[in-house]
Amino acid sequence: MTKSSLKKNTFAKQNLWRISNLPLNIKIKLNQILTNNPIIKKISSFIKFFNHKKNIINEFSKYQDYLAPGKYKFSASFKFLYNTSLNKSELSDLKILDSNSNVLWNYCESLFASILLKLYSCGKLSVKAMDVKLFNGVTFYPLFCESRNKIKFFDLTNEQVLTLYLDKHSLFYEVNSLNSMKDFYPTPRLIDCNEEKRFTIEEFIRFKTRDEMNRSDYLLVVNDIVKNNIRYYKNIDNNYETISAKEILEELTSPDYTALHDYVLNNFEGAQLTTRYPVVKQHGDLHVGNVLLNVDDNSIKYIDFEHSGDHVFFYDIFRPSLSTLYDDIAFANIRNACQSNIFSDLMINYFQIFNLTYKACNKSQYFLLVYLTYVKICGFSSDMHCLYLKRAEHFEQK
Numbered sequence: 001m002t003k004s005s006l007k008k009n010t011f012a013k014q015n016l017w018r019i020s021n022l023p024l025n026i027k028i029k030l031n032q033i034l035t036n037n038p039i040i041k042k043i044s045s046f047i048k049f050f051n052h053k054k055n056i057i058n059e060f061s062k063y064q065d066y067l068a069p070g071k072y073k074f075s076a077s078f079k080f081l082y083n084t085s086l087n088k089s090e091l092s093d094l095k096i097l098d099s100n101s102n103v104l105w106n107y108c109e110s111l112f113a114s115i116l117l118k119l120y121s122c123g124k125l126s127v128k129a130m131d132v133k134l135f136n137g138v139t140f141y142p143l144f145c146e147s148r149n150k151i152k153f154f155d156l157t158n159e160q161v162l163t164l165y166l167d168k169h170s171l172f173y174e175v176n177s178l179n180s181m182k183d184f185y186p187t188p189r190l191i192d193c194n195e196e197k198r199f200t201i202e203e204f205i206r207f208k209t210r211d212e213m214n215r216s217d218y219l220l221v222v223n224d225i226v227k228n229n230i231r232y233y234k235n236i237d238n239n240y241e242t243i244s245a246k247e248i249l250e251e252l253t254s255p256d257y258t259a260l261h262d263y264v265l266n267n268f269e270g271a272q273l274t275t276r277y278p279v280v281k282q283h284g285d286l287h288v289g290n291v292l293l294n295v296d297d298n299s300i301k302y303i304d305f306e307h308s309g310d311h312v313f314f315y316d317i318f319r320p321s322l323s324t325l326y327d328d329i330a331f332a333n334i335r336n337a338c339q340s341n342i343f344s345d346l347m348i349n350y351f352q353i354f355n356l357t358y359k360a361c362n363k364s365q366y367f368l369l370v371y372l373t374y375v376k377i378c379g380f381s382s383d384m385h386c387l388y389l390k391r392a393e394h395f396e397q398k
Contacts, residue, residue, distance in 0.1 A: 046109070050116060053078055056142055057121045066153045066162060068136045069129040074117060076110075080141035080152075081125060090156045094139065096209050097154075134197070135162045150306070159204040160191060170306065171198050177308035184232040185283065185302040188292075205301050207292035210323075210330050217298075218320075218330075219337040221291050224300050225317055226346040233280065233313070233353050242276035243312055245365075248372040249273070260375070260385040264368065267389070272365045278354050282311040284377070287323035288330075311373055313354060317347075318370040325388050338363065 053074070060072070060081060072081040077098045086094070137153025149170045153162045165171035172195075178187060192201040208217060249264055264273070283290075284307030292301045321338070324330035337343060344360055351358035371389060 046113070049078075050113065053113075053117055054120060056081065056140075057117070057124055059142060060125060060140055063140065063151065063153075063164070064127045065130070065133060066135040066137050066151075066164065067127045067140060068133075068138050068155075069127045072125040072127070072140065074114070078113065078117070080139050082140075083138040086138060086156075090138070093156050093206060094154070096207060097139070097141065135160075135201075137162060154204060156204070160201050161188075161204050162199055162201045165198045168195070168198055171195065171200070174304075174306045174308075175200065177305040180281075181232065181283070181302075181305065181308070184235075185228050186300065188301050188303060202303075205292045205303075206295045207301075208295055210288045210327065212295075213288070213293065213330070213333065215333045215336055217293055218333040219340055219342070220298060221288075221293060221300065222317070222320065222334065222337040223340075223342055223346060225286060225291070225320070226343065226350055229313075229316065230346070230350050230353065233350075236280070238354070240278045240280050240313075241310075243279050243369075244274050244276045245369045245372055246273040248369070248376055251376060252372070257375070257385075260389075263386045263389055264372075268365070268368060272362075272368070275365070277356075277369065278313045279310050280313045281308065282313070282316045284308050284311060284315070284319075286316045286319045288320055289323070291320065307377070311377075312369050314347075314350075314366055315370050315373055317350075318367050319374070321367070322371065322374055322388075 068083055070083045070085045073084055074080070075082055075094065075098050080097060082091075082094055135153055136155045136157065138156055139152070139154040141152040141154070143150050143152065149166045151164045151166070153164070154160075155162070165174070175193060188202040188205050190200060190202050192199075194200075213221075245264070245268065249261065252260065283302065283305060285304060286302075290302065290304045292303060293299075294301070318338075321331070321334050324334050339360075344358070347358040347360075368389065375385075
C-alpha cells in the first residue's frame with residue numbers, strides 16, 4: 001500500500017470512528033437529514049439511474065447476433081437502445097415503447113444524463129454486419145429486475161418481437177403461464193419458441209398509447225379484462241385461499257412504509273381492513289403497456305405473463321389504474337370506466353362466481369387491497385403512498 005492510499009485509509013477510519021461515536025440522537029438526526037434532503041435524494045436517484053444505464057451499455061455488445069448492423073442510441077425515456085438508421089415511420093412505431101413511461105427528469109436533467117451517457121458509450125454502441133444473424137432487431141430493450149430477466153428485440157420490417165430469456169426458468173415460467181391462460185386472454189400470435197436458445201418470437205402489435213387512449217378506449221379495456229376473468233374463473237377449481245388488507249399491511253414491516261401504515265389505519269377501519277377475499281391466479285401486471293389495444297381494429301391482446309401468480313381475485317381489474325395515478329387525464333378516464341353501469345353489471349356477475357356481493361360503494365376498499373398487493377410484490381416504497389390512496393377515494397365519486 002502506498003503512503004497516499006495509507007493516509008486516505010487512515011483518514012476514512014478516523015472519520016468513521018468519529019461518526020460512530022456520536023450520541024444516538026445526533027446520529028438519528030443526521031440520518032434523517034441525509035435521507036430526507038431533496039438534493040441528496042435527487043443525487044442518489046440520478047446515480048442509481050446512471051449506473052443502470054451503464055449496465056445496459058455494457059450488456060449491449062453481448063447480443064449482436066440479434067441486432068441489425070448500425071449505430072445505436074438511447075430513446076427519449078432512456079428505456080431502450082435503437083438503431084439510428086430508422087426512418088420516420090419506424091421511429092413512430094417505436095414511440096409506443098416510450099410513450100407509457102413515467103417522466104423522471106426535467107429537460108435539463110435529461111440533457112445532462114444524455115451527455116454523460118453519450119460520453120460513456122462512445123464507441124460501444126455499434127453493431128457490425130455479419131453473414132448470419134439470429135434476428136434482425138432494431139432495438140435493445142432489456143428488462144432486468146428481480147422478477148424480469150429478459151431482453152426484447154423489435155424487427156419492424158417483418159413485424160416481429162423476439163424475447164430472449166436470460167435463464168430457462170424464466171422462459172418456462174412465462175410460457176407455461178401464457179399457455180394456461182391464452183384460451184381466455186387473447187395473445188399475439190406465437191411464431192417460434194426455441195427452448196435451447198431461450199427465446200420466443202411473436203407478432204408485433206401496433207397499439208394505442210396511454211396518451212392516445214380516450215374514455216371509451218379505457219372502458220373497452222377494463223370491461224374486456226372483467227369479461228375474460230369471468231370466462232376464466234368459471235372454468236377453474238373454486239378451491240382457493242383468502243386474504244385481507246390487514247394481513248398484507250402486517251407484512252409490510254419496513255420503516256419505509258410507516259406513512260402508508262398511518263394513512264391506512266387512519267382512513268380505513270373495521271370490515272374495510274378485515275374482510276377476506278379469494279386469492280386466485282392472475283396475470284399480475286396488467287398496466288396499460290401490457291394490454292395492447294390495436295390501433296386499426298380495437299382488438300385487445302395481452303402480453304408479458306412473467307408476473308402471473310396468486311393474487312386477490314380483482315387485482316387484474318384494478319391494476320391498470322395504478323399505471324395512471326400520476327396522469328390526471330388517464331386516471332380520470334379509467335375512473336369513469338370503473339363508474340359505468342356496464343362495469344358494475346360485469347362486476348356483479350364476477351363476484352357471484354365466488355359467492356360474493358359486489359358493492360360499488362366499496363371500490364376504494366377494493367383498490368386499497370390491490371395497492372397493498374402491488375406494494376408487496378414490487379417492494380415499492382414512496383413518499384407518494386398517501387397521495388395514491390387518497391386518489392382511490394375518487395373511484396366512488398361520480
